[in-house]
Every structure is written in C-alpha cells, then in structure tokens.
Amino acid sequence: MNLLNEILAHYNYWITIFLMVAGVFTVVSKSNMIKRLVGLSIFQTSVYLLYLSPGKILGGTPPILDKAYTVYSNPLPHVLILTAIVVGVATLALGLALVVRINEAFGSIEEDEVVQAVYRDDHA
C-alpha cells in the first residue's frame, strides 16, 4: 500500500519520464525529419516539467511580500524554464528552416532518402 502511495504521489515525475521517453523514441525511430523535430520538442518539454513540478510547494503561493502569504512556491525554475523555452523555440525554428532547405536541395524530408542521396554524393 505504502509503495503504491509512493508511486502515485510522484505522478509528476511519471509524466515527465513518459514525455521524455516518447520524445526520444520519436527522434530515434521516425524517418520524417519534421516528426523528429517534434519529438525533440516533446523531449525538451519534459525537461520543463522536470524543473517546474518539484518547485511547486503544496499550499504555496507566488512570492508576494505580504504577511498573509508565508509559504512560497519556488519561482526560480519558472525563470529558468522561460529561458529554456526560448532556447527550444529557437532550436525548433532553426531545425524547421533546415528542413525547408533540405527539401529544396534533396526533394524529400524523409531521413532515409536524404541519407541515401548523401551517400550517393559521397561516392560520386
């Protein structure tokens, strides 16, 4: 019983892990370049959860300087994750731009086909 409680109580970590693994799996197994970028995004999102969820204190509030509010949830992770979101957006944008150019140059956005074209270029 205790073990079940322990497992259920950490549901935030379970969701984090699920997203993490789903993201990495998408990156690794999909052939479509855009889908892989989406997987990467999911992976990065899971990291946001990893930071934010432990910061929440049950019964805590944002840090308001007032005698009525004594328990604060940690605001620092939110700041960090704002930065991380920006990084994630920039990465996604750059990745998509690259995919557009790859499509122009190779005529495909399937990793397998593009890699084969690269191989042919190498041995031309």
Place this chain on the structure above:
Amino acid sequence: MTVPGEINWHEHLPVLQVVVPLSGALLAAIVREGRLAWLVAMIACWAMPIISIALLTQVIASGPISYAMGGWPPPVGIEYRIDQANAYVMVFVSIMAALVMTYMPRSTADEIRPEKHGWYYACFLLCLAGLEGMLASGDAFNIFVFMEISSLSMYVLIALGSDRRALVAAYQYLMIGTLGATFYVIGVGLLFTMTGTLNLIDIASRLNQVEHARPILAAMAFIVVGLGLKIALFPMHLWLPNAYAFAPSAATAFIASTATKVAVYLLLRYLFSVFGVEIGFEATPASGLFLTLAVMAMIIASTIAIFERNVKRMLAYSSVAQIGYIMLGIGLVNQAGLTGGIAHLFNHAIIKGTLFLAIGCVVYATGITRVASMAGIGRTMPLTMGAFVTAGLGLIGVPGTAGFISKWYLVQAAIEAGMWWIAAVIVISSVLAVIYIGRIVEIAWFREPSDRQVRNPPPEMLAVTIALAAATIYFGIFTDFSGGGAAEAARVLFGGYPR
C-alpha cells in the same frame, strides 16, 4: 570604489569577454554588407585575445577572479569565475578566433554567396560569444544558455557550406547536439532539485550534505553523457565527420579547434571541481568508461581515417581520435594524465587549426577536397603543404612539435598508473597517424601534378597558416604555456573547489 559614471574596464574583463563578441554579432547583423561586417568581426575578434591574456595574467598573479553579474552577489546572482583552468582555454579560443577571422574574408567569398556574408560573420561572433560564455560562467544554467547559443550558431555556420550535404550535416548535428544539451539540462535540474542552487561552487559545497546519493549520481551521468555528445566522444561522435567535412573551410578550422575543447573543459570542471574525485571517479566506473571509450576512439577513428577519401573528413576522424587522447588523460585520473589531456586541448587546437586552414588554402586554390585529386600538390603549393606536413608531424607526435608534449605526458601518466596496455595503445595510434598523414604526403609529392588550374592563395591565408604551423613547432620546444599552463590548470582542477 569607483566614482559614479566612471567605468573601470579592468574590473569588467570577465563579462567583456562575452559582451564584446555578442555586441559585435549584433552590429554585424545590422551592417549586413560582407566587408563591413568582416571589419566589425575583426575588431571584435582581435579584442578577444587582449582580454583573455589580461585575464590569464591576472589570474596567475592573484588567483581566481569572481565577477558578479549585475552586482548581485553569488550564490544569489550569476557569477563569472575565472581561474587558471578556464583562463588557459579562453586564451587559445580567442587567439584561434582572431587568426581564423584574419584568414576568412577571401575564403568565405569563395565558398559562400555574397548576400549571406553579413549573417555568416554575425553567427561566427555569436558562436564565439557562446563559447566564451561557457568558459567564463560559474552558473550551471547560464552555461546551458551559452552552450545553446554557441551550438545554434554553429549549426548555421555549418549549414552555410557550399555543398548540399552541409544541410544534412547541420540537421544531424542539431538533433544530436540538442539531445546532448537537454541531457545536460536534465542533469543540472537534478542537481538543482537536490542542492537548491545553481552556482557551481555552491553546488560543490552542498553535495556532501545531500542525503540521497542516487539523484546526484544520476545527475552526473546525465551531465557526462550530455557533454560527451558535445565532445564527440566515441561513440557519440557521429555528427562530427560530416559537420567538419561540409562546413566552410574557415568555419571548420575554428570549430575544430574550439568547440569540442570547451566541452571538455566543462566536463573537467564538473567531474573534478563540482563532483570531486570521490563522487566523480571512485563511486562510479567513470574512469574505466573513459579509458575504454578513449582507446576505442583512438584505434577505430584512426583506422577509418586511413581509408577516407575526403581530406576534410579524414581530418575529422583524426579529430575524434585526438579527442580520445584527451579523454585518456582524464580517465587516468592522475596529475600527469590530466596535464597531458589539458595540454592536448591546446596542442590539438593549433595542430588541427593549421591542418584545416591548410586544406582551406588548397580548396581555395584548386576547389578539390578529394584525397586522390591532391596529386602533386606538394610541388605546386609548397608552402601550404609544408605547413600541412608540419602540423601532420605534430599529429603524429614527433618530438619537437606540440603533439609530442601531450603524448609524453600521457604515456608517462599511463606508465605511472601501471597501465602498460594504454601506453601501447597511445603509441600504436601514433603509428596509425603516420599512415594517414603519410598517405597525403605520398600523393602530394610522389605523383605528377595534374593540369588543373591552381590559383595562389591570398597572402593573409598563407600567412595565418604558416604562423600556426610555426606555432606547433614553437610550442613543442618552449612549453611554458602549453605544458606549464596545463600543469597549473590540472593542479587547480584536482584541488577541487574550496569546500
């Protein structure tokens, strides 16, 4: 105390190290026109070595420098902390940037379309800012931000290469690099959760008060793997060969000499200063892991290099092998090994820089990168190939060159640790280097030159290449900076942060 309104530039050197290239990038992006942007970049890049050397002399004279961003004192605020280890790396990153920027204009004009030159220089400066930030910063998350700044701009630099395969190389590097950076962030997140702080020194001092060791070990694992992907430690090196092969020549020279080295510095900082030798090496099989991967890198990558047909990709695999040397030094976990590894950061930077710049001259002169097409080039481009061979001798580790210094330290470290088979692997991979450099030498001098038109590389390209080649010999004989500086850095790292 300073008078209000008066700026003491000397105090702000640590942050200037990052701000100068950052503002330079902005200016270059605004200016947009190729030659003006290059001028802005030149000014920014040549200011860098001045700042770095000033920082290094200050650190050697009076110890580590701590700079509080925005005046917020650490550990509340973000701290930039310069000590002997990162000042050492900063100096050669800055010098390589300045030299490559001098070399760049006509090489870039040759390989990239004119309307992109302004963006190219802007991204170069962004990359430099990111690398310097990774070196200077003493805050774990801040390091991540700069890591991504440098990585993203590196993807752009690579994608601007003239061959369409550069795009694929950039995409694959983006995938793998972002995975690596995210692993790093996960590790930092675990550390933050357990210690409540992001300041490296603070983390180090709080680690022994943490009750549960497992998240700490997990954090270390994530950080090591994340940085390992950036270092291109075998087998996480798969992005490197194509990225180096298809990026513009000057960009490759810069990236090859700096990007992986900065990531190695970060790994050292975490393993020795933050986690410390007890957690880092005694509680985990990190030492054995590094040694195994390093040995595999040295042998396998050198062997692949022997059979490569593209010269730049051959040099890229050689880089993977040389990174193996550096990891070997780290994995041996003794003073000599660490000295050898850190010395090799510097020595390999100048050697690989020379090699890629020389190939850049060859590409400019003849437009080819196939090894087989380099027939007879030793006769038509004697100075360039002379520089190439000199740096090649450095790669092999012939005494009198910089590469010998690191190799000596590493073999000494291996023998001192009683690991004879590692000393054997080091010398065997040197012989493999003889083979792949010898192959180029044979083709360049023993075959008749083809009738292809050869235009002479412009003087600034030749001058920078030859200067770096001379540096590989100079630092092979006068080792105060390359060896002595590395020994200092090793001593500081081994000592760990004051707890």
Place this chain on the structure above:
Amino acid sequence: MTGAELITLALLIPLAGAVGIAVTGRFPNLRETVTLVTAVALCATVLSILPLVQAGERPALDVVSLFPGVDMIFRIEPLGMLFGIIASSLWIVNSIYSIGYMRGNKEQRQTVFYVCFSIAIFGAVGVAFAGNLLTLFLFYEILTISTYPLVTHKANAEAKASGRVYLLILMGTSMMLLLPAIIWVLVEAGTTNFTPGGLLVNTTLSTGMIGLMLALFIFGIGKAAVMPVHSWLPAAMVAPTPVSALLHAVAVVKAGVFTVVKVVVYIFGVDFLATSGAGDWLTYVAGFTVIAASVIALMQDNLKRRLAYSTISQLSYIVLATAILTPISMIGAMLHIAMHAVSKITLFFAAGSIYTAAHKTEISQLDGIGRLMPWTMGAFAVGSLSMIGVPPTAGFISKWFMLSGGMESENWVAVGVIFLSTVLNACYFLPIVYRAFWRAPSEQDNHPPAHGEGPAPVVLALTITALGVLALFFFPDVPLGLAEAMMAEEIAR
C-alpha cells in the same frame, strides 16, 4: 670559446648551412660552395672541442626545459666526441663525392637533396652531443624525418614503396618501443640524463624488468638494424649512392649503434647489466644477426644490397661487442664505429663510382672492371680488407679488441660468431675484388661502351677515405684515446 659556445656553434652551422643552400639553390656552383664551406666549418668546430674532451672536460649546454625536470641538454663525452668527429669529417668527403655523383648522373632536385643532407647532419650532431635520452630522441627523429626525402629522392614507385618501409619501421620502432622505454626510465629514475656508471644503478628493478627494458631499447633503436627490425636498410638502397654512403654507412646507422652503446654504458651501466645477467640474450640476438645477415649478403647479386647486408652484419658486431660487457670489448665496439664508418663509406663510394661511370649495379656485371677503373676498385679492395679485418687496414684494430674482449670473458659464442663471420666476409667480398681484376669482361656484355674512372670529385673522395682506412691502422690514437677515456670512467667506478 667555451665548450657551451662551441656546442651551440656546432648545432647552428648545419642549420645555417641548410638555409644557405636553400637560398642559393639557383646557382649550383655557389650552392656547392656553401655546402663545402658549411661542412668544413662544422668539422673545424667539432675538432676544436676535441682537445677539451681529451683533457677531461665534458662541455655541456642547457637549452630549454621541455617538461618539468626533463630539459633539452647537451653533454659531450668521449663516445659522442668520436661520433661527432666521424659525422662531420666524413660530411666533407661525402659532399665532394655528392657533387661529382649528382652532376655525373644529372640528378633532379639537387637543392632539396643538399638541404636535407645538411639537416640530417644537424640531427647526427645533435644525437652525438645529446646529454639525456629526451634530447637524443628528439634528434634521432629529426634524423629519420630529414632522411626520408633523401631516401625517396628518385620519386618513382620503387622509391615510394621503399620510403614506406623505411618510415614505418624506423618511426614504428622509435614510437612504439623506444619512447615508452625512455619514459619508463624517467618514471623509474626521475630523470633521463646520461650518467657515468649508469643511471639505473640505484633503482630496484627485477632482472626480468631490466631485460624487458633492454629489449625495448635494442629493438626500439631501429637504426641499429638488429634483426628483425633491419629491413629498412636494404630498402633504403634505392637512394642515390651519396645518401647510402653517408647516411646508411655512417650517420643513420651509426646513430643507431651509438645510441645502443650509450644506453648500455650511461643508462644501464656496464657493471649493473653484467651482474644482473639481464643482457645475456643480447649476445645471441646480435650473434644471430651477424651470421644471418652475412649469409643473406652472400646471396645478393646487387652490389648495394650486398653492402647493405654487410652493414647490418657489421652493426651487430658492435652490438655483440657491447653485449659482452667487458672494457676491452666496449673499446672494440667504440673503435668499430669509427673503423667501419670509414671502410663502409669507401665501399659505397666505389659502388656509386661504378654506377656513374659504367651504369652497372650487379656484381655479375663487374668482371674485369678493375682494369678500367683501377682507383675505384683499388679503394674497394682496401675497404673489403678492412671489413674482413686484415692488417694493415683499420678494421683489423677494432676486430682485435672485440676478439680479445670475447676471449677474456670466455664468451665462446661471441668468439665463434666473430670467426665465422670473418670467413663469410671473405667469401662475399674477395670474389668481387677477384672478378674485377683477374677476370676478363664477359662476352655477353655486348661490348660495353668504353668508360674510364668515375668523375674526378668521386675518385678524389674515395681515394681520401681509402687512405683513411690505411691511416687509421697506423695512427689510431684519437679514436683509441677516446674509447679508452670512456672506459676509464667506467673502470674507475
């Protein structure tokens, strides 16, 4: 001038010469003059150090610190002095010879040739004067790298293939065996300095470890051509004869055996090695090389290849004499470095003269050539007698000492090897002399064009060295004095 200044001068002169030769490359006569002036200047400098060493001084020079505790230092002791004199004096003769040979054969890229030669001599002088293993290793590698362009001078497919063998064996052995051995010495002893009496005397190494270290050194010093790391020497015969002459009969291989003797005397220590018994296997390995190389030499028809295998054999004489580990045999080893140098260079000069004048490379083609080229073949005869060890040639003196040493320590294996190989030497040298003088030219030769002697500088050079072979028999004071001085330091311990 102080000893340190003379050492600096001796090192800088060949380097400056290399620059001078490169600069005057367009003007062949000027370029040749630069070579000769450099060679004479170097010889004069080296000879002026001789009186200092003979008086008991050991000039030293400390250049720069490469690693903490391991500097680049030079320190001249009797053995290094001897090697330095040999290398610098024979460079003069070889330069005279080269001028005649390269012009006579209309060789290409002569400037590169002379420049690399100069750098190689720089390497040899550095090896001779090195004061510790690190410095010696540095110049040893400079020697390998600067002689690679010389070996592959002809730049054809054969040269390329031979160059590969040359480079891989020499660099392979030096990097895989010699370098670890040097660093091992550093780890054990804290320094790599050559110490009279032996550096490792006070260390606590087991006999097995000493034997292993010695093996790493012997096989790591590939230039000493102990079997099985000897194949580079016959491969290097594709080079033009002046290269073969100086480098493979004098500078490169002599650097190898010089290093072997120096390591045995100043790193291990003669007594240390003798009492520990860790060097016994060396007698057998060296002895095997002596005999095997002589047998292979018998089977060669190509003149230069036969000379190459003869060199391998003679080099192992020196290793063998060193392995016997008695003062008399060590003196013999040192002397043989000098005597063999002068004799072998004469033989190679003769071979090159024959090639230049008659374009013949095989021994079977040499019938009757003595009538047409009396000076050349006369010198060849003198050199051959010296190889066999017949008085009044120089080779007799060193062989005498080596035999005495072997008999004194009752090392009958060594004595037997020396006797047997003397016979074999006679078997493969005397027939050449016989054919040249006493046989008529064979009719199958299709009336070879009438030719005379080689070019004048060539003949001059080989006459000088042949006279040197004879002179060293009558006046062996300088080499003998130096050899005895080195052993006196040992015996005094």
